[in-house]
Amino acid sequence: MGKSLLLKISILLLIFGFVVHTPALAKGNSGEDLKKAEESIDKAIELASKGNLLEAKKAYDEFNKTWREIEEGIKSDSVVAYRDIESNMGKVVYAFTLKKEDQVLEALQGLKALNEKIANGGYPQDSGFKNEDISLDDFILILQQTKKEISAKNQGLALESIKNASNSWLSVEGVVVAQSASIYNDSERDLVTVQAMLAANPPEYEQANKVIYNMVEYLTPLANKSEYTYWDAAMILIREGLEALLVVIALMSFVKKSGEARGKGWIWTGVLGGLGVSIILALIVKFVISSGAFGNNNALIAGWTGVFAAVMLLYMSYWLHSQSNIADWNRYIREKSQTALTTGKLVSLGALAFLAVFREGTETVLFYIGMASQIKLQSLLLGFLIGAVILGILAYLMIFVGLKLPLRPFFMVSSVIVFYLCVKFTGMGIHSLQLAGLIPTTNAPNIPSLNFFALYPSWESTIPQMILVLGAASIILFKQIKERNNFNKQQ
Known part of the structure; x- marks a missing residue:
């Protein structure tokens, strides 16, 4: 038993090491x-x-x-x-x-x-950047400096300034998300949008100026708040934990339906590994590296983790949908005899749970650390407990309802939920990589911004999501046509 647990943790830590590696940390x-x-x-x-x-x-x-x-x-x-x-x-x-x-x-x-x-050696060495965290007031000043450079049509300095704002975002995002999830989402969207406008040929100075002005307008009221309530703390856990919870619950319900007890162990290993690594990384960022210094790398980690999780969710959604036929499921169980799931699938279940929890967990811990100085300890703890209880109730209801469903509806509902998360994680992952500057951004003003689907006004993030949706629709249509033809042949 001990060796099995050690194997699971080792595999998950190897995945973590691959995900978080980035050459930006290297110095020579x-x-x-x-x-x-x-x-x-x-x-x-x-x-x-x-x-x-x-x-x-x-x-x-x-x-x-x-x-x-x-x-x-x-x-x-x-x-x-x-x-x-x-x-x-x-x-x-x-x-x-x-x-x-x-x-x-x-x-x-x-x-x-x-x-x-x-x-x-013509430049004397100084202390370098002071990687201290900045306040929301400081962040707004960076935006105002960016606006000044945009107004002067100084493309180089404006790009440098907005990049500085993106790198500094991690220091203030906890303060923003604790007060308004919509403003948090708008801020991340607008940071990417402004960079794309300034990098365009020719630069879109007028539009960029309007976006920066709006950012200053909607962020300024948030900078005046000096203390948070227990409900602010609870909502952070509920908002950030719900997506990871949906992934874990879908996996748990699936292994219970399949009767494969070993799957639960791999999923729980992934969950606990994700939580543990999230806490460790967040503490290192806050107290060793600092949020300001880690800003760009955090976007890279969030981006790659989202993309990897989306790929695995796509496979999981397709597999669940393919098992929605009762005869196919019974045949699959018979072929696998007493082991409904192969070792490869067990590892992928744990890895997917790890990625989902790690992606949301790191940001959640950073959010809590960021607001810790502006909330009473008892309010912070009470809010965390309330959030955990609400998530626990939701988890119980999802599992209870899921197990009560007949086999075909269960697989159909599960595949839809998992596919939705795949589309959302794809948008979130690509958007984070755009925020880090790894992927270019082509603004598409006609595309609406929908947080529920992580849909952003950018072709680079929207096109992959459209391909996923069209691909899924094609597969469903093809399957229906095939079933109808088989039915007609039997008549």
Whole structure:
């Protein structure tokens, strides 16, 4: 029994290690790193001087890619050097949008001269960024600075400023979500939208200015609240825990219906592993790294975890739907004899439970830590208990109702719930990767913003969701046609 539990935990921890790994945490010799990255700048200058701006842009993009891998090292050595490089990179991007050879060359040569100065020790080392958490008031000031740069049509500095806001979001999101889930969702959507508007060619300054203005307007009233109630604390757990609960309950109901007792052990291992790792990671972020320093990496973790969970949920939904025929289910059970579920499926059940709980659990713990200084301890504990009780009641009702359902309706309802979560996790995962800057954003104002489905006005997140829905509809239609043809043949 002990070996079995150890095996389960080891597999889940390996999954966790794969999910959270990100090169942005690595640091090396910043001077040497810059010298290597500068080769791409030299190539870009050579191509630009020959009038080949398209290839010069590709060479510069290589520098930009390398920069994202080494910027943490520069940032820790010198905040001034880091900001100067970001500013000069903004000038290069803007010059390429103008498509003027002389301005591109001037911007690239300025960036090269700055890199050489830093690599040769021309910038004295300072304390780097102070990775302290910021208040919501500070966050609003960053937005106002972004608005100022947008009004001046300074694309590079505006992009740098909105990126700073995205990295700082983790420090204040707990304060926001405790007061308004809708404003929290709007904030994350608008942070991505503004970045896309500013990165467009040409930049959409007027629209970006309006979005930033709205963000300041709806966030400012929240900054004035100085204390939270037990119900604020309860709602955080209910909101964040409900999606993970739906995944776990669907898995639990399934293994109970199949009569496979081992499945429960894997699911509980995943749940407990997800909770444990969430708490540990959140505490490390808050007290060792700080939310401000971890902001971008948190979005990457949330994004990749959401995408991986969505893939597994898609498979689970398809498999549940395929078993909705009683004859197919009975045949499957007979084929597996006493083991209704293979070892691979058992591992995937535990891994899916882990990913769902870990994704929601980390944010929940960070939210609670963020609001801890503005709520009485007894109110925080009471709110947590109320939230846990409500989730427990919902879990009991879901399991009770699910087990009472006949076999076919049970599988049909379960497959619909799991598919809904698959669509939502897909939208949430891609949106988080956009927030981290890993995936570009193409704004689509005609697409509505629906939090229930994690639908955002972005083609990159919406198209995969549309493909999932159309694919599911096609499979259901094909299956119905096939069943009707089989029925007609039997007549």
